[in-house]
Amino acid sequence: MTQGMRRFRQWCEDNGFGYTTGYKKINSGEIQAIKVGNLTYITDEADACWKANLPTYKAAILPNRNKG
Numbered sequence: 749m750t751q752g753m754r755r756f757r758q759w760c761e762d763n764g765f766g767y768t769t770g771y772k773k774i775n776s777g778e779i780q781a782i783k784v785g786n787l788t789y790i791t792d793e794a795d796a797c798w799k800a801n802l803p804t805y806k807a808a809i810l811p812n813r814n815k816g
Contacts, residue, residue: 753789754792756787779798780794781794
């Protein structure tokens with residue numbers, strides 16, 4: 749029944765943040781979760797969508813300070 753889903757707490761740990769931050773993401777609509785009984789799950793599809801919408805990293809270009 750839980751194929752293609754991860755428990756919410758495991759999903760938080762896998763993504764490197766705490767449960768409070770995870771619940772903030774759910775409450776803000778940033779990630780969708782489903783309830784099965786008392787447990788909260790994140791589907792693989794919701795996880796992929798969330799990851800696809802993360803901002804991209806753009807490195808800053810620093811001036812070259814080694815000019816003679």
